[in-house]
Amino acid sequence: MSGDTTLLITGVRVRGTASAGASALLVEGGTIRAVGDGDLVEASGGTRRIDLDGRVITPGFIDAHVHPLAAELALGGVSVTPDSTVEECWQQVRTAAASASAGSWVVVAGYSAIRFSAERITRRELDAVEAEHPVVLINSDRHGALANTAALHASGLLDAESGFLERSDDGAPTGIVNESTLNALFAAVAPPDAATQQRVMRAAQRRLHALGIVGWQDAFIGEIQGSPDASAAYRSLAEGGLLTARVSGALGWDRNRGLDQIDELVARRAELPLGRFSAPAVKIFVDGVHESGTAAMRADYFDASGAPLGHNGVLAIEPELLKTAVCRLDALDFDVHLHALGDRAVHEGLDTLAAARRSNGHRGTRHQIAHVTFLENGDAERFRALDVTLNLQPVWTADDFLDFDQYLRYVGPEPMGRMSRLADWTRAGVRFAMGSDWPVSTPDPLLGIHAAVHRSLTRDSTARFAEQALTRDAAWQAYTAGSAWSSRLDGSGRLEAGSLADFVVWDGDPFDDEVESSVAQTWISGEVVHG
Numbered sequence: 001m002s003g004d005t006t007l008l009i010t011g012v013r014v015r016g017t018a019s020a021g022a023s024a025l026l027v028e029g030g031t032i033r034a035v036g037d038g039d040l041v042e043a044s045g046g047t048r049r050i051d052l053d054g055r056v057i058t059p060g061f062i063d064a065h066v067h068p069l070a071a072e073l074a075l076g077g078v079s080v081t082p083d084s085t086v087e088e089c090w091q092q093v094r095t096a097a098a099s100a101s102a103g104s105w106v107v108v109a110g111y112s113a114i115r116f117s118a119e120r121i122t123r124r125e126l127d128a129v130e131a132e133h134p135v136v137l138i139n140s141d142r143h144g145a146l147a148n149t150a151a152l153h154a155s156g157l158l159d160a161e162s163g164f165l166e167r168s169d170d171g172a173p174t175g176i177v178n179e180s181t182l183n184a185l186f187a188a189v190a191p192p193d194a195a196t197q198q199r200v201m202r203a204a205q206r207r208l209h210a211l212g213i214v215g216w217q218d219a220f221i222g223e224i225q226g227s228p229d230a231s232a233a234y235r236s237l238a239e240g241g242l243l244t245a246r247v248s249g250a251l252g253w254d255r256n257r258g259l260d261q262i263d264e265l266v267a268r269r270a271e272l273p274l275g276r277f278s279a280p281a282v283k284i285f286v287d288g289v290h291e292s293g294t295a296a297m298r299a300d301y302f303d304a305s306g307a308p309l310g311h312n313g314v315l316a317i318e319p320e321l322l323k324t325a326v327c328r329l330d331a332l333d334f335d336v337h338l339h340a341l342g343d344r345a346v347h348e349g350l351d352t353l354a355a356a357r358r359s360n361g362h363r364g365t366r367h368q369i370a371h372v373t374f375l376e377n378g379d380a381e382r383f384r385a386l387d388v389t390l391n392l393q394p395v396w397t398a399d400d401f402l403d404f405d406q407y408l409r410y411v412g413p414e415p416m417g418r419m420s421r422l423a424d425w426t427r428a429g430v431r432f433a434m435g436s437d438w439p440v441s442t443p444d445p446l447l448g449i450h451a452a453v454h455r456s457l458t459r460d461s462t463a464r465f466a467e468q469a470l471t472r473d474a475a476w477q478a479y480t481a482g483s484a485w486s487s488r489l490d491g492s493g494r495l496e497a498g499s500l501a502d503f504v505v506w507d508g509d510p511f512d513d514e515v516e517s518s519v520a521q522t523w524i525s526g527e528v529v530h531g
Helices: 038-043 068-076 087-097 113-118 123-129 149-154 180-184 194-210 231-239 259-271 319-331 344-358 381-388 404-409 421-428 446-455 472-486
Strands: 008-014 024-028 029-034 047-059 060-068 104-109 136-140 144-147 166-167 173-176 214-223 246-252 275-284 335-341 370-371 388-390 431-434 503-507 518-524 527-530
Touching: 008 038, 008 180, 024 038, 024 166, 029 038, 060 104, 060 123, 060 472, 068 214, 087 344, 123 136, 123 144, 123 149, 123 173, 123 275, 123 446, 136 149, 136 246, 136 472, 144 527, 149 173, 173 180, 180 404, 194 214, 194 231, 194 518, 194 527, 214 275, 214 472, 214 518, 231 246, 231 275, 246 259, 259 275, 259 319, 259 335, 275 319, 319 335, 319 344, 335 344, 344 370, 431 446, 431 472, 472 527
Parallel strands: 008 047, 060 214, 104 136, 214 246, 246 275, 275 335, 335 370, 370 388, 388 431
Antiparallel strands: 008 024, 024 029, 047 503, 136 144, 144 173, 166 173, 503 518, 518 527
């Protein structure tokens, strides 16, 4: 249907929103004009109708933290899984190298950094598998990689100085490359051309629509860790009328620069928006990830044998620079999207946002902290007091996604008692948004909601931390209205008079674990974009 057509949708069961229980929607000009039941049907007279025969409809999902271009590009490459053994990873390297042209790079994504660390794998072992081609293995969290000697040499890192380039006791690089140094590693790899990026972005959009996702926040607009800047692809699709999703971009903060980049961010915010693509936020890394020991914790990490490693992770940005930058960005009406996993990093992020609130007042900026694996006691209440959203990746809270035994060995028992306490955080008044961080984990919102509700990706009733779960209603709210709000995609995420006609039509009932459910149709602005 055309976006300016009036349409009455009947025979539905509205769920997952304040208007749950309604049986009809009146859509006009891409907006929901009314939600009701028999009275609405009678009042709508000769309006064009579609009857959905009792199907459940819900608000469309908003993924509040995702990297679609990088994820879809990775699907076209060579990959392994965190469960893959070292030998299985080596076999993928051998297979890819055998078919690669002379001098070309071999990139394999998805290995477990914790597994490789426990088995003390370095570039020497990788060199023994493949020494001629430059080879990079990207780990599953995509914050670190293992490079062979040829790759380190080609990227100029063999003799480079970097805090994120691991070294052995003799000072030689081990081949482990983390965080911002990944940009230098991949600088020698030619990015895909513009046409390829547009094609891949369209494929990613189709994939996300098929999961009921109507919009998202792209969590880093800029070049990062081997992935190209997605803004050109979004704008090209928008220019051609092909960007059907609502996309909110978080402009990437370059951690190798300082406050001088703020004027450029202001200019990009003004220049980039087109069609359904906007750029209201800035993304800043406060720390790294636990798998590579770069998430900033209060207590020291331990190795696989339980021996202290003598470090507690790193802050990716100096605290005073972070405070100054965020205060300025807040004053310029940027929403700030902070990456922080460790308890020390999250506390630093909250201190920073508190400084911005004191400096500028509560001015309507919608700040958020993403990932938040560990919280210090008392910090949950600060999210509410500072009006900060906790951007949760629910799949990461599942007992059968993360290896909690490995985490216990790595961080110790006391922090584990403060890990992903979703029920406690809810009682403290935390407002949640939800995102997948695809390609790190599945973009399927139903699996994410299941993980948040059961703390498991399956129906395992013995999942650890099962008592620290969200209610189903809270999880749906977070993945729809909560994410729409934090991503500044206003009007989406709800089904009520005045909201955008962005919704999902289901085969089955996604609120019933005993019933198989799938997305039949995804609608945006009153038009079908999937199904």
